[in-house]
Amino acid sequence: SRSIDLAVIPGDGIGQEVVTQGLKVLNAVLPQDVKLETKEYDLGAQRWHRTGETLPDAELEALKGHDAILLGAIGDPSVPSGVLERGLLLKLRFAFDHFINLRPSKLFPNTATPLAGRPEIDFVVVREGTEGPYTGNGGSLRTGTEHEVATEVSVNTAYGVERVVRDAFARAAARPRKKLTLVHKNNVLVYAGHLWKNTFDKVAAEYPEVSTDYLHVDAATIFFVTQPERFDVIVTDNLFGDILTDLAAAVTGGIGLAASGNINPTGAFPSMFEPVHGTAPDIAGQGKADPTATILSVALLLRHLGYEAEAARIEEAVSADLAERDGKQARTTDEIGDALAVRVAS
């Protein structure tokens, strides 16, 4: 009989609330014969305040043993900026070699896009997850003095770029429109840019059926708001992907709906699924958070583990739910989770 052994990291702020709904829907959608086991990990701001730990080795080791990880959100204003991001969230992405940071963007019915004319939006950003300016490879000299020099090094390897570019081409080839756009800034960041562009062109030769395009990151932001329908699959580096996917979330109705997967396609380590949004401390604990992004992240998790039908059922449920939401009163976190759980179960 089948089973899923899931690690759950609720994290901070609204993390706990949205994860509860994600698990509710996961339980509802799974066939009877699939045994779901979950283990919760107490990581995040409270743990750090209590013990000074962000992600101890023992827990990192234990997390390795699971089939996948569901994460709510990490971060709190009471913790110095960077401590939990670098010490927990990014540490997991790097330790488990999550080189595919998958972020689909879709404009669902009845969602309040800030864009006039409601363009068709249905693209996916394949963000590199283990290199670029995110490596923590920087430093500061004469810190705090008027002679301080602070550096941040973007590290890009042929190995790291090629594997994410290949993944993006494969994804593009499997989609109806078969279009892949590389986003970088190769007119300024010429070394990293040339590596990305050359790798992209090399792999493109193996995918004649995929039409390709290149955009500088600044120009890409323009098209995100003026012509988002032009995008199908986008591949880009860690930092550009971070920026573009928040913008993508905004134009598709807000980060309440944006799901993501930190994926290691080799299976060497568990992949991790999380909403794109943050911890929203201002609304935490009030039942106001929209759990849809987490529930859609559960769909990505299921797809990654081979439960394609169940993943699709969740996505259809969200789509149908939003289609009927029009004009209705705002619902609580719990009510949205309940509604989606009922839909996927039936």
Added chain:
Amino acid sequence: SRSIDLAVIPGDGIGQEVVTQGLKVLNAVLPQDVKLETKEYDLGAQRWHRTGETLPDAELEALKGHDAILLGAIGDPSVPSGVLERGLLLKLRFAFDHFINLRPSKLFPNTATPLAGRPEIDFVVVREGTEGPYTGNGGSLRTGTEHEVATEVSVNTAYGVERVVRDAFARAAARPRKKLTLVHKNNVLVYAGHLWKNTFDKVAAEYPEVSTDYLHVDAATIFFVTQPERFDVIVTDNLFGDILTDLAAAVTGGIGLAASGNINPTGAFPSMFEPVHGTAPDIAGQGKADPTATILSVALLLRHLGYEAEAARIEEAVSADLAERDGKQARTTDEIGDALAVRVAS
């Protein structure tokens, strides 16, 4: 009697066309007693194809002698990406220590913003112009092999950050809303981020009348499309400023209207004014380019040289022209320049 000694670099693509209109309006707005001298510099793609030169020392030296520089646009698909950007445009910005890259964003009447509801937009981005990931401080090891490593180093100094932050506070203090937002990514780029944030907080203490705010760059893109009215002055690094100002241009009706100044406020070197848009080779030479961004850049140039009344006259002319444009047929580059020249002269 007063005089302006202006260097003009039309550059490539639509650069020549838009610069012609900029000069037309400049001539029309200047009082009779101001003597305007212009000298054109043949720099850009054609020059590079002809001679292999991007910006020879002699010309860099000669440019130093002018009061200011008006630049059209630089770049052409026939030139490898980065050659003209790094060898000419960025070389000028760095050689002349243009540490303030000033980019106002305003939603003028009747311009086609992609945002529903036409929010009030009137902010200015103070982008650092001489540091960050733009320093060209990178390299590539084992280039072209499967073991290539390409790096890009973002360099940030206390000296460089403080001067741009001070300039931004002074600008914010002089505006009615007196609000300054720092944009960075200090939860990931912790070394550069802390230098920026600490400097910002230090200078903020000297400006108690300015209200301050911090946003991560990814979150800032969300607010650009959902709540652009929240911004007054934004200060940010070279790369984030590049990305955000293209997005700002898009939400305020397109890069046909976005002006910029590469400013050295000390006066040690000439400042340089240019539209944010590129060379648009697809429409070059067809009279289709909108010269308004260049004309608004001329306004920034005049303000920088102390001609505040004339600068304001250009901005008012653009505003009035756009207000009356509604429903009218598209005009040629020349017609727009003519219309604005007539308005500023009267």
